[in-house]
Amino acid sequence: MLAEVTYQLGNGFLLAFLLFAITLIIALPLGLLISFCTMSKFAPLRVFFKVIVWVLRGTPLMLQLFVIFYGPGLIGLFNWPTVNTGWVWFDKTFDTRFIAAFVAFSINYAAYFSEIFRGGIQSISKGQYEAGEVLGMTKGQIFFKVILVQVIKRIIPPMSNEIITLIKDTSLANTIAVYEIIFEAKKFMSDGLIWPFFYAGLFYLIFVGILTIIFNKLEKKLSYFRV
Numbered sequence: 001m002l003a004e005v006t007y008q009l010g011n012g013f014l015l016a017f018l019l020f021a022i023t024l025i026i027a028l029p030l031g032l033l034i035s036f037c038t039m040s041k042f043a044p045l046r047v048f049f050k051v052i053v054w055v056l057r058g059t060p061l062m063l064q065l066f067v068i069f070y071g072p073g074l075i076g077l078f079n080w081p082t083v084n085t086g087w088v089w090f091d092k093t094f095d096t097r098f099i100a101a102f103v104a105f106s107i108n109y110a111a112y113f114s115e116i117f118r119g120g121i122q123s124i125s126k127g128q129y130e131a132g133e134v135l136g137m138t139k140g141q142i143f144f145k146v147i148l149v150q151v152i153k154r155i156i157p158p159m160s161n162e163i164i165t166l167i168k169d170t171s172l173a174n175t176i177a178v179y180e181i182i183f184e185a186k187k188f189m190s191d192g193l194i195w196p197f198f199y200a201g202l203f204y205l206i207f208v209g210i211l212t213i214i215f216n217k218l219e220k221k222l223s224y225f226r227v
Contacts, residue, residue: 005188005196012181013203015093016170019102019180023166026106031113038118049114056111062172064108069100069176101173109166116158120151153222160215164208 037049056064073079080096124147132142174183181203185196 005193005199008184008187009181009196009200009203012179012184012200013207015098015178016167016173016180017207018093019098019105019170019173019178020167022102023105023109024163026102027109027113030106030110032117034110034114035117035121038114039121053111053114056108057115061104061108061169062175065101065104065172065176068104068107069097097176097178098173101176101178105166105169105173109162112162113159116155116162117151119158120155121147123154124150153219156215156219156222160211160219163215164211167207167211168204 034049034053037045038053040046040049069080071077080100082096083091083094083099085091128146128150129142132146137145170180171182173180174186177183181200182197185200188196
């Protein structure tokens with residue numbers, strides 16, 4: 001029984017990890033882009049994205065999952081596409097529910113990341129920009145070679161907290177029947193087994209522990225940016 005539960009939960013955690021990884025890949029650059037929009041001098045653009053961020057941060061992720069998965073079909077816009085590559089594992093993994101889940105997670109976490117990026121960018125003094133201009137650097141060079149490296153150091157603690165929260169939030173995907181680890185653990189309830197839920201928690205604890213070690217090492221590595 002232990003081997004069977006481990007196998008099923010392992011498959012579920014693999015799907016949760018894929019959701020976690022894809023969300024990060026999409027949400028981090030999207031969050032940076034949104035932060036530029038919320039800091040824009042063009043008022044309509046700034047206000048529009050600030051409202052979007054307010055809505056995404058102010059409503060439950062579970063509600064957003066339901067809206068993104070069920071909403072388009074209910075109002076007749078479109079139905080989420082079915083992946084059909086012929087590769088059974090790929091097609092089963094990236095089904096319509098999983099696609100809707102990573103879209104919802106990516107948009108939600110991009111809103112949170114955008115505020116972290118915005119706070120980090122605005123914490124850099126204007127003197128840094130002026131110094132770069134004096135040296136003849138372009139705005140792009142100033143941002144990527146001077147500002148961004150300092151921003152990364154400053155946002156590591158809040159960003160690591162959000163990323164750790166993300167891996168735990170993937171469990172919400174089971175509400176739209178994505179076969180992640182909690183969904184797999186619930187299957188054993190029909191056999192009267194509750195301990196697979198605690199076993200699933202162990203998967204999260206180990207992965208969060210690994211992430212914590214990685215972020216601590218990264219923070220120490222960037223400790224030469226002292227302000």
